[in-house]
Amino acid sequence: MKFFFSWLGEIPEVALGVVFILWFIDVFIQYRNKEGVEAKRITSKRLSNGDENPVQIEVKNKYGFKINLRVIDEIPFQFQLRDKDFKLSLQPGDVKSIHYNLRPTKRGEYDFGFIRIFISSPLGLINRRYNFDGAKVLPVYPSFINLGKYELMAVSRYLTEFGIKKIRKVGQSSEFDQIKNYVGGDDIRTINWKATARKGALMVNTYTDERAQNIYCIIDKSRVMRMPFEGLSLLDYAINASVALSKVAMLKEDKAGLITISETIGAIVPADRKSSQLGTIMNVLYKEKTRYLESNLELLYSSVRTVVKQRGLLVFFTNFESLSALHRQLPYLKRMAKYHLLLVVFFENTELKALSTESAKDIEGIYHQTIAEKFIYEKKLMVKELSKHGILSVLTAPQKLTVNVINQYLALKAQQRI
Structure with a gap:
């Protein structure tokens, strides 16, 4: 075509020149x-x-x-x-x-x-x-984003929205709060007759939950806490629950403390309710890691006897995968329960639970399902074994740990068992 129209040969050169000009303009303006x-x-x-x-x-x-x-x-x-x-x-x-x-x-x-x-x-x-x-x-x-929600759980009347059950109070607390005017529905047994005579109107005593009680979270860091669920290890679930429980306990004006245990004693934070206590607990737990050996509960018992001078609630986060594992540690748990209210928290294997509900398609599936059901049944036997010796327990899925532990603490608080 260039033979007939010579100007066509100039188009590529002009186009290339325009591209270079535009390129320089783009470079310049940027x-x-x-x-x-x-x-x-x-x-x-x-x-x-x-x-x-x-x-x-x-x-x-x-x-x-x-x-x-x-x-x-x-x-x-x-x-x-x-x-x-x-x-x-x-x-x-x-x-x-x-x-x-x-x-x-x-x-x-x-x-x-x-x-x-x-x-x-x-x-x-x-x-x-x-x-x-x-x-x-x-x-x-450790998890702190939802602490505000757990604070609300401790004071809200609508606890069922968070999975918290309403607990019926048993008996009457002895912690005096104030004297107030009688209103319909008040217990007539709390009428203060001396104040009534002075005031010329019915006056009643009001009581509140006992305060300044020791609440210790004891966290097992041994190999049994390495198992992961939804990306988090059991140790991380226990740490997150401990922070939330400590926050709620201090909100209820109790003292929160911490002990970590593996083959040796790890960190010890004496129970207190000062404003900086939660920060201290979080800074300690930030560095904690699982160990590869079995926990020394004999050492834990001696440390508890040394550190926790007054009776309190011990929340022990651990895990047992067999009855024999529980029986090895039971003597030391019984000793701690003799001096304190001991709550043992251990975990359901949610993956085994899901496997046990699936329909088996072959002989191998039936075998796996039978083994899964055996382990699930053993966990229930552990709860009964602990109860037989007067030890409280919570068997929970890892994802529900925090809510279930706080629920148990509030229940024990309402029933005045601490």
């Missing part, structure tokens, strides 16, 4: 502004283990034209996820926020990388990269 984009990652100072933690990225366009962005957030390797990748467009001066959640399943330090932003102008010939918020380290602490 790089003339040193800070054309601003971005920052907004998170809490620490993450809550086992919970959905909100993360926000805020991006602002400082160019005088519309830009298209690709935003990549380099999240910690512990999540085993590819970097969070988002695409959006911004008009001049616009500010937009990107929201997503992260659920850590291990305590410790989590390293965030850069927020990498690739922008393109309406010409779309080049991308410019920006980096923001590099090398940010956040600690992951």
Whole structure:
């Protein structure tokens, strides 16, 4: 064609020249502004283990034209996820926020990388990269996001909304609160006749739950607590429940303490109800890890006798996979129950429970189902064995641990058994 129309040979050269001009224009308008984009990652100072933690990225366009962005957030390797990748467009001066959640399943330090932003102008010939918020380290602490909900559980009249049962009080507490005017429905046995004579109207004594009682969470760190369910180990479930129970206990004006045990005694936090107590407990539990040996309950018993001077509630988080394992530890549990109200908390194997309800398709399936039912039945026998020796117990699914333990504490508090 160029033989007949010589001007056709100039079109590729003109087109290439136009592309180069547009490329230089794109480079110029993007790089003339040193800070054309601003971005920052907004998170809490620490993450809550086992919970959905909100993360926000805020991006602002400082160019005088519309830009298209690709935003990549380099999240910690512990999540085993590819970097969070988002695409959006911004008009001049616009500010937009990107929201997503992260659920850590291990305590410790989590390293965030850069927020990498690739922008393109309406010409779309080049991308410019920006980096923001590099090398940010956040600690992951025992679960604290839902502590407000558990506080409400301790004071709300509508406890059934949280899975908490209404407990009928037995007897009358001896902890005096105040003298008030009699109203219909008050117990006539609480009428204060001296105050009535002075006032000239019926006055009654009111009582409140006993306070300042010792509530110790004892956490087993041995190998039996390594088993994972939904990403969290049994130790992590026990730690999260201990933090929530300590918070509720202090809200009820009791003293919260902590003991961790494996083949040796780990951390000991004496019971107290000062404002910094919960922070102390969380800082201790932040560092705790499971061990590979069996717990030394004889050492635990001697430590309890040394540390816990007054009678209190001992909540022992552990796990037994067989009756023989329980029988090995039973003598020491009986000794502790002699001096304190002992509540042993151990776990259902939810995967075995699901397996036992499935319909078997062959001989192998029947065999697996039979073994699963045997282990489930043994767990129920453990509850009866502990009850036979006057030891309270809670057998619970890991996911329901916190609610069930708080429910049991409130029940014992209402029944004045502590």
